[in-house]
Amino acid sequence: MFTYNFKQLISLGLLLVIANTACRDIAPPLPEGMMDPNMVRTPDGAIALYRGALSQTQNGLFNYIQFSGLLSDELTVPDPSGPPGGFDPRIPIVSPSLYAQLHAIRNQARQARLALTTYAPATPSSLRGELYAIEAYAEVFLAEFFCSGILLSTVEFEGDWTYSHRFTRTEVYEHAIALFDSALTLSVDSARIYHLASIGRGRALVGLEQFDEAVQSVQSVPTAFIYGLPFNSERAALDFRSSTASVADREGVNGLPFRSSNDPRSASREIGRSQSGIPQFLPRKIDAVGQGGPATPMFVVASGIEARLIEAEGALRNGEISKWAGILDTLRATAGAYLIPPVGSLPAISDDSTTLASDSLRIDVMFHERAYWLFFSGHRQGDMRRLIRQYGRDPESVYPTGFYGPKGPLLGYRYGESVVGLVPDPVKPSKDACLNRDA
């Protein structure tokens, strides 16, 4: 039997108070820089997720534009430091970085869309339509850059994730079209988003070689239409410089003369030289404000110019040569004002009859015009693959080939034969999971 005096009871009481206080005051700890997931379970939180998805898209799109530019003839590494490696010299490599970034666009857009549905149902439905369209665009980028075998896994809202089967390129385009259809359904209250989805749907249909449907999809889009994602041009210029990429000029025999043609649509300027004295050129499209670049820099995802180019290619496929040339000439006369940065009018295509003399030359002109109007916007890689897949061109007459880099002839460095990025294996990331590596 124990007896307690007053002092002892006070001591024991103090212990209990400390214990009770400590239990009640335990803070929910989160890692540095992280937010409580509960904060997005409100209308404002869902809209913040929508803004975040757009931010992720802007970031991923810039990377896509650069990587696809390197694999195509838009960009090159002017002074490679060693033997050929990576996308620029067309060496087949598994590089999960871009693959992950494009999937991040998909997954963030999907999460934001589900959050809007659950927590902000009163917001305009076009916001969800826009996110559907962004998700679909990410799938189009995947289809244009990577080999068949792409996973379109799903990340459940606030839950688990599910791996998908491997999609062929065709299946990815079809999946994207289904998403664009959803976007169109939800975007009746916004012409801007409706046009965005219409052009994206057209782009996917072009990838599937369904030109009539593609033309039908984009015909209501005005030429002046632009859907762009703003970016910080100084930051982008620095990132571009750090990547050691440069605007290419007749890269690897087959490349277009993006610099020496002096075409204002692919304008660039020298921003420095490598240690060996090789110059590096920065596209005006991402140049710093005050350096001749755009007043409001934006990565253009879709534009009315692209809609007209789809119509022109549709006309060419149908043998409507005068209609085709007319669309291109009209664009050259008037559409420069809609570019970012704007350019003046250009001489008409039809002025030079030698360029239109044969089917083959007209195809060259079509893709030349697409290359310049859509320069540095992530279209060229898909177009070069289409030249092989849809027009039967030899890959070695389309993609850069021959010796690679200024030291290539000296060291025997040559371009490889890849026309796609390789999809990483979900289980063994060092290996590829391509169903095939065709264009």
Add this chain to the structure above:
Amino acid sequence: VIIDGVRHYADQSDARNVNLAGRTGDNMYIVPSPLDQIDPNSIETIDVLKGPSATSLYGSDAANGVIVITTKRGKAGRTEMSLAVDQGISSMPGKYPEGIYRYGTRLTGSTRCDWDDLSCSFDSIVRFQALNHPKYTALGRGYQSRVSTSVSGGVHILKYALTGSAGSDEGILKLPEVEVERFKRQHGYSVPVWMRRPDRYITWGVGGSFQAQVQPQLNITLTSNLYHSNQRKSSMTVEGVSRLLTVAPEEIAPTRIDSVSLLNNFYEKVIAEMLTMNTSARLQWQATPWLPITATAGLNTQQRTDQRFLPPKLVSKGRDTAGDYGTGRGTVLTRSLNIQTELLSFRDRVRIFSGVNYINRSIADVTVSLPYTSSIPSGVSTPLVLEGRERISGQTTFGWYVEPKLNMNSRFFVIPGVRLDNNGLSGRGAGFTGFPKMNFSWVASDEPFFPLKNTISMFRVRMAVGAAGTQPRPAQRLRLLTIDTMATLPAMYRGGVRIQELGNTKLRPERSQEVEGGFEAELWNGRFVFGFTGYRKNRKDAIIQRALDPSVSVNGDIPQVYTNLGVVRNTGFETSISSSIIERSELGWNVSLDLSRNRNVIVKLNPGQEGIYLRDGTIAAVGYPISGIWERPILGFYDKDQNGIIQKQEVVVGDDEVYLGRSEPSFLTNATTRVTLFGGRVSFNTSVAYTHGLTQVNKAASTSASDPLYLAANDPSASFTDQAGAAVRSETAYAWIQSVNTVRWQWLSVSYVVPPKLLGAIRARMMSISLQGSNLLLKSNYRGKDPNVNAASPDSHGVLDGGQLPAPRVWTMRIQIGS
């Protein structure tokens, strides 16, 4: 780490183990830990607690052990003063492996030839290593100095101890002489000191301890220590040394060295400054004859100011930098309260101890920086982009434990116990988690029936059984979000929220059971002491990080999640033998030998985890360790075209990785011996360590074009095996995997205690002079500089062996005076 009862966190989370001023991926900017700051001379005792006892007293996050440090305390009596002065000099022992460079001719003339370049007609091989050359090396002499002093004394009711110290350590890294000259020619002024000698660590500390006997039943101890450290490093530490390691002879030709400097872009100064204050109050109160209470309240404040600076206009050839600056400030507050009491005592047979621990830690950091860029396009306006980040987090742990100590017959002790933890990591309302334990101890040699008492003076057997658990952290379990606040972001994105971490909402707590047993034996009155501890720990639902397919990426990175892998078993033993071989006044000789081994193995995998890749490339498979080395094997090769050269297409590489060994040694041994002469006035101490069977992927060699094995490609004079390994190096590092054995002479010290009769002139009570050398000799089959720096880190930019400096050899002279 617990200093004077106050909890210190050696790892402040991943985000704080790097410089707060940005560039978080660089592993060179690791900030000092509490153990780096504290003056060794101010320490009175260091205790290490491991196993279930550590968990029971300090909670589940102490399951891997606790270091308990007590600083100096005063003793009643005459005032005692001491002064210790250390002066040291350091250098890199031995030579770096030579690089081998092949030269030949092409149509264009003489040139250095890549090994893969069959168009080059080889004619000569040159061996060169810039790090071994006095003009080009970045390795020089380092200097260390430290002064420590203490004063202590007092009377029975008030005792005190005051300590103070200051030290500086200048590292061995230096700017190569040729770079110093080039810099002056190019820029017109001398190289700043921080570029010339980038590595420096300056520290000072003061401390005081006061013990007051307020009442016969009440003793109060106040302790406060203030430490300051300033660590300076440069990017040359990692990148510069790596660069020099592979500099080819033609790169140092006078015609090139002015235009292409050896270390372009590798001049970034990084400073990590830290002020730590550790204050504690300890109260020992005998409330009643049967209720002693001990309470310790502590406050640890850590303030950091980190900076990095890349000077402008350093780089030539049109790539002038505009400079780059970043700063970060951070504060960590750790508040702790420990109360222990003896609830019940019954004739020394039963004593029940109980206590509570409360720890609250808050972290607040802010970082402002210009983003790192190697160069800025000319014409881009400056200042450029300002990034700001703020991190705030907190964590509270509350624990209660009870530990009855049952003394059966003064020879057999049973100590059961249970701890209840409410750890903040579990989140609000997660409830208490219980960790039971049971200790047994039997001093068999005290039993009447124990035989051989004349030979075995003490024999004690002990055993401990305990359970612990690890709750998933929020970042492991929750889908976490981040908010875009950068000022440079276009307005429409600002305030946007993105998913940053996928998380694993199905992650369960990890549970572990540990059994530890062993014995201690003293033979011939302590002349021979033998100890053994064996342990086995089963981790059920072990929480391990794994990679996911990029198709579920949410932030653009390859997604990583934590998963409950299955059952992982850790087994091992530690044994020590020490002997006083000679115990005479004129000569004494002690020898001790430690041997240890640790093994982990996956015993069972949860469904869906078979064959997955863990974060470091290890494959999860039953019967294999969680940190094994796996690689695609070379199955065979055949010189099909009979040209004497094995080319890539003539080598067969297996599709699937195979297990090649453990990334931890088979066993570690450490031998220490001490010889004393002339009644202990002169003593010699030395220690040698042996590490056996450590499997390593020598990635530095596999990626270095100057590594001999790498150069075997297309070399008809090399063996076919070496040629095959080099030919497929881009597919597999199989040829660079080694089982490494290492003998290291760790240290040697010689001490002399000056006889009292010689101390009269300086009125000192004692004086000793000692000389100590460390890292004296390394013998290893490792093909590289030092196997300890072959650390493969995903954040190290691929720079491995060459980018990290091994521990230097240090000789230190020490004079200690006491009065």
